[in-house]
Amino acid sequence: MLSALTALSAALLPAHAAADEHIVGGSPVSVSDHPWVVALASRDRYGEARSGQFCGGALVGPDTVVTAAHCVSPEVLGRNADDPGDLTVIAGRDDLGRDAGREVAVREVRINPGYDPATNAGDLAVLTLTESLPADDAIRVAGAGHPGYTPGTEALVHGWGDTTGSGGYENLLRAAGVRMLADDDCARAYEAVGGGFDAESMVCAAAPQGGQDACQGDSGGPLVAAGALVGLVSWGNGCGDPAYPGVYTRGSLIAELLDQEGRVSD
Template identity: 60%
Template sequence: MRRRWNRSGRAGLVAAVAVLAAPLSGPAPAAADSVVVGGSLASVDDHPWVVALGSRDRFGSERSGQFCGGVVVGERTVLTAAHCVDEEVLGVALSRVPDLRVISGRDDLRSSGKGRETAVSGVRVNPGYDPATNAGDLATLTLAESLPASAVLPVARPGSAEEKPGSKATVFGWGDTTGNGTYSSRLRSVGVTVLEDATCRRAYPGSSVGRYEAETMLCAGDARGGRDACQGDSGGPLVAGGKLIGLVSWGSGCGRASSPGVYTRVSAVAP
């Protein structure tokens, strides 16, 4: 039985459930060395704005407690997917996760010797977020301490060339390497192409999977499949032309040509 995934990962909790989701048919496996399916290793030295969300209390310590991704857009501001801070993903209410951290400057989540872990002092979920359709899937995290200004990634303006169909983009994350629950410890990235809204609407016209709504979403992938974000990558950045255009949000399977990845359109949703 395939499943539709919101693309957060619950590594360290109920092993068979990366994120609870509505039943559909399952993703085709990808190569074992690919995460952000079809990708290759990336470095936070080159991309310092890519961060992981972690809670050892909820998800164990093996991979620094990582369960979602995020992106630094201000010295004390990180954007992620709204569903990442939902009780369905965390297993408990957010108020019961006292060790929520933003992990920056760390390529390999198994190592605590590099980077830093910064406490989250506040969380604001986009009031327009609709979990039934996945529209407006964005949350803003306020950090207890500032990150370097050099780690801040600018956000694309509404209607900019970076988010137009045909634009070449890159998605980053530490998520599933196969579509079947094998998570990476090393940061990876993969190149994808922003697709026409009409293509995205045909892929997701409205069902238990979700509904594509161009006002707050964009989708990206590869016409041949094999290049995509996957579970565990939720909230991670989709970047084009050196600017943030999307956050990993949802999709049907991972790396399937007929089911591109859907991203929060940050220019339309971010405060």
């Protein structure tokens, strides 16, 4: 998995190698079982291949999707977030090569005011859709103290794309099994990497022996544990390297921002 900063340069690659992070070592899953998993797409920016997908997101309310802030940066989206352009959320589509499900335009993008692109802290954006999706498809967000954050808890990270860590993109939605890590363990792993680990806005997860992780193209995709959204794919170092766990935007930060905006949260 690339750091969010390095991944931004991938926005300039062709559509088949579009930006940010994807699933390594996982298995195909169906959106019928995970209806809150959505794809972010821009055909103007990334072309028709794979429905123009470039990042992931999670449906947390009928008209509300959360994703990583760096997914809607000018470097990745190709425009300022205050003008979403053709930014679209795709729901109900397992295979990005088909036209199942719904494509819903994004009406408004709100980037977390505390987001720091230099350190990846607070890597969160809230998207408001032009049309509502089924309320029952939304996932609840894990607030502070939720059992999903307990170290060792099994979790799933979801996304479309690079299954090898070297540009092996696929059309099918996949999920990889990981375990939640203690904040101290994550802080030690990233002590000398990037901006370091910020426990206030980040959480870590990894497979104990490595080999399963998010990777290029999955940024903004959901990490789910104990039935709730505990994180969004944000950054890391490599894909599936046991020495460097995946770093996610912490779900409790998402819940806090949604509460401030009067939206649905746990």
